[in-house]
Amino acid sequence: MTPIRPLERDDLPAVARLYELVIRSGTEQPPAGLAGYFEQTVLDQPFADPELPSLVYDDPRLGVVGFIASYPRRFALGERTVRLACSGQLVAHPEVRSRGVGALLMRAYMNGPQALTLTDGATDEVRAMWERLGGVTNAIASLSWTRVIGPAGYAAGIARKRRGRDGNPAGQAPAAGVWSAVDELVGRPLRPAAPAARSQPLSADALLELLERLKRSFPLRPAYDAAALTWLFRQMERVTARGELVRRLVRAADDRPLGWYVAYVPAGGVAQALQVVAGRGDVGPVLDALVHDAGARGAVAVSGRVDPWLYPELVERRCIFRRAAWALLHSGDDELLAAVGFGRGLLTRMDGEWWMGPHVLDAGALEQAAAG
Known part of the structure; x- marks a missing residue:
């Protein structure tokens, strides 16, 4: 019998111990909420599909020593519905890595009944395995963009990360006056002007209505329903x-809906865009609304994944581009791959693992999230 099988509810404590060991603390003592968090987001999600389950590698002697999370989605492609499988957290116990447990789980997952398999947070190691199994790299989606708003705060954040990585003492940080001088010299041209468009809170129903209007721009698009989308926003x-989490519908001066954005905006930090969507000719105003809104909330920059429909407008707005985590695809459907490759597929960070919190939330936050 194969040691790879669908995840069961009774496996969650073992999965939590494995994830804690490999990804979080390096111990096998996970916080109480970690198993519940996976239960909420993997087993009890409204997008769950019994034919596209999360998988575990169940060793007869050691128990569960490998895990790959599954986040299924249904998408529309023209007039047909297709199933997408978003590959999530992939972990293998250190004692069995030499057996290629991660690659075996990945191969089993990619060989499911879905029309397209994807992931957007892959390491170099995962990319190498993925391509050996017949997958491809989605090159443009493997880049990130950053629009700096406050150069002083942005530079200070980079310096803090570098000091932490290099082990330098905090006392070696540049003086506050240096950052003030940076802002005075180069900050003014980067401060976003008030956009011509206006924004309002984005409801699930408003997103679904506008998504239907944009089906010609995005023949491949999520087939959300209001209940599932509401659950996703809540999580x-x-x-x-x-x-x-900031989600806004953007309207022109004549009240015409242009598009929307969904982003995490930490005060004093770098906002992270999850979805920035608009039809042809309307992307610029939606980006401007996002950047201005993030700046007003205290963000020092806005960053996101480079989606093809955004790229020309990102260049015009003096964004910085760099390599991010690898975005990977696997499909035998050439129409699907072409839709993604030519920017006609609305695949964003919302439909994958990028936003999830098992590795960033502390014990208290995990317990709250697991409570439903």
Whole structure:
């Protein structure tokens, strides 16, 4: 019998111990809420599909020593519905890595009945395994963009990370006056002007209505329903370690809906865009609304994944581009791959593991999230 099988509810404590060991603290003593968090987001999610389950590697002697999370989605492609499988957290116990447990789980998952398998948070090691199994790299989606708002705060954040990585003492930080001088010299041109468009809170119903209007721009698009989308927003809001979840519908001066954005905005930090969506000719105003809103909430920059429909407008707005985690695809459907490759597929950070919190939430936040 194969040691790879679908995840069962009774496996959750073992999965939590494995994840704590490999990803979080390096011990096998997970916080009480970690198993419950996986239960909420993996087993009890409204997008769950029994034919696209999360998988475990169940060793006869050692028990559960490998895990790959599954986040299924249904998408529309023209007039047909297709199933997507978003590959999530992939972990293998250190004692069995030499057996290729991670690659075996990945191969089993990619060989499911879905039309397209994808992931957007892959390491170099995962990318190498993925491509050996017949997958491809989604090159443009493997880049990130950053629009700096406050250069002093942005530079200070980079310096703090570098000091932490290099082990330098905090006392070696540049003086506050240096950052003030940076802002005075280069900050003014970067401060976003008030946008011509206006924004309002984005409801699940408003997103679904506008998504239907944009089906010509995005033949491949999520087939959400209001209940599932509401659940998704609620779960995203609970990942408070990433900042406040901000979701806004953007309208032109004549009240015409242009598009929307969903982003995490931490005061004093870098906002992270999860979805920035608009039709042709309307992307610029939606981006401007996002950047201005993030700045008004105290963010020092806005960052996100480079989606094809955003790229021309990002260049115009003096964004910084760099390599991010690898975005990977696997499919035997050339129409699907072409839709993604030519920017006609609305695949964003909302439909994957990127926003999730098992590795960033503390014990208290995990317990709250697991409570439902």
